[in-house]
Amino acid sequence: MNNLRIAIQKSGRLNEDSIKILKECGISIDNGKDQLKASAKNFPMEVFYLRNGDIPQYLLDGVVDIAIIGENVLLEKGSNITITEKLGFSGCRVSLAVPKSFKYNNISDLEGKRIATSYPNTLKQYLQKKGINADLHIINGSVEIAPNIGLADAICDIVSSGSTLFKNNLKEVEVMHNSEAVLAVSPKLNKEANEILEELKFRIQAVLRGRKAKYVLMNVPDNSLENVIKILPGMRSPTVLPLAEKGWSSVHTVIKKDKFWEVIKELKVAGAEGILVCPIEKMVL
Incomplete structure (x- = not known):
């Protein structure tokens, strides 16, 4: 029998939560320090530790069969990827924020403004729905500093507790999308891998109901x-x-x-x- 290939985030909170739910499903992963791939001892599964932003392409190419990933990343980079289960952890939201001094009433106040973001596709779609034209600046990481250095009038970024916004003198003004960890499936998933996936989903659902x-x-x-x-x-x-x-x-x-x-x-x-x-x-x- 082939193994089910699952991608999870290489490090961080989503990595820890992903490992935890697999463990609660009775799956023991033999993982040494800094390994990029590991096998489960008691379940037909291989775990790939990848950068979060790279996972959608690995799914689309069929390099991995499934992934535990933030819904916000799929919205940005994996619109053709199916979500088979919402997992209820690692919650966040994709939001627009402006400096506290910005007199914000509604989304029309961003007409013609400069918005810095790591989520250009998500932001473009949202602004188009609202009929707003803005100048987008694509930044990878540390988006929240853009208004302070004069690069942008507003930002679009993921928000969890809001502490990062507070530290950078920003306020959240629009929640564009609420996100959580999901189990996503490659469009190239084969029949044998799907049978293993069904067993994994059965276990995950039992764990989630218990939680x-x-x-x-x-x-x-x-x-x-x-x-x-x-x-x-x-x-x-x-x-x-x-x-x-x-x-x-x-x-x-x-x-x-x-x-x-x-x-x-x-x-x-x-x-x-x-x-x-x-x-x-x-x-x-």
Whole structure:
């Protein structure tokens, strides 16, 4: 059997998050320091460590079969590449920013202005949709200094926390695109590699479902069971087991992280006690 060839970012946060999810999928990668390619010990996979901006071309050429990559990079360089799974980590946004002294009301204020960016294709498409003409300056790296040295009136760049903008006396004025890490697929993927990919996706989906939920156990008086069960969003229905103490039951269920605190508050009001919350490693449907 051939190996599935996956590209991930050579270094940085996306590299760390990519290695982490593969590990949580039970894939052990034998990687020495500064290796550009490594093999998995227990899964038919080869890992290529590449520069983020080079990965779309490797996918298009079929040098690698799949990649974990920022959606923003595909938007800029890989418009013909299919996204098969959104991974929910390494979130950022592609935004327009201007100096804090710039009196910005809306996008029309950038008409005729100079904008520095490492994302010219993304920026061109956005400005065309908005009917704005601007002078684009393409810069690789350190885009945020352009207004301070008089090279540009505004910038288009990726933003995570916004701290870099703050340090350079800039303010974010337009969010053009929200991005996260995705699993992207080469248009030249063959049948055998696709079969391995389906197994990888099955594992990834189980990990992602686990990350988005909590396993909750609680003690509930029997006379409050009906009200508590109505509150629970559960996967199908909660598990209810009688306790040794007469008149009480133990209720087990799964709650989504984004609804967690609101649901817990309602459960307490409804009579639940001794609520125990556990992380879920994986969730297979």
